[in-house]
Amino acid sequence: MPRHHVYMKQKTLDGIRRLVDERKNEGAGTSEANISSVAAELLEVGLRVTEQIRKKEKEQENNDGITDEERYQHRLLEECIKSRLASQEVLRLIFSIPEIKDDTRNDFSRLKDSLKQDVIKIMEMTLPDKN
Known part of the structure; x- marks a missing residue:
């Protein structure tokens, strides 16, 4: 390992x-x-951090001020919103059909509540509370 004098x-x-x-x-030898x-470990970590910051700055320069990760998150959110709006419109259209509206087995309010509960369950399984 090369040696170098460093002033700090x-x-x-x-x-x-x-x-x-x-x-x-803690028991280390x-x-x-x-x-x-x-000190060598801290220098390596600092070097990695500096390289990541430069990489992020380059991404921002190349992508109109946003990083690749931010661009991905933006697109993902956009697609989720479009999917939600499309699903809502399809459900609205289905439940406006007289045959479906008149059938007592189909209840739009009950379906909405059921979907909300399913979302809560899936979110709890996916992102459990850390408390």
Whole structure:
């Protein structure tokens, strides 16, 4: 591993020493928890963060100020809204047909309540509460 001298602020060095002490208290050996290894790890993380920020800035430059992820989320939301509106219109049309409207087995209000309950169940299964 190459060596290089790096100058840092005292506050930074103190933070690194705190991390070393925490790791030693958690049971890490001196080869795993020393100033050099912790500083190298922090530099690697900082480098990755900097590269991600630059990547995001490049995406924004190429995509009129939004990232690829934001563009994807926008399109997904757009498609969900279109699907919902189309479904509502189809249901409205179906329930406006006299034969369906007159049949007591078909109740639009009951269908709406049932759909809401199904959505709640699916959302709870998909995104459980963390409480």
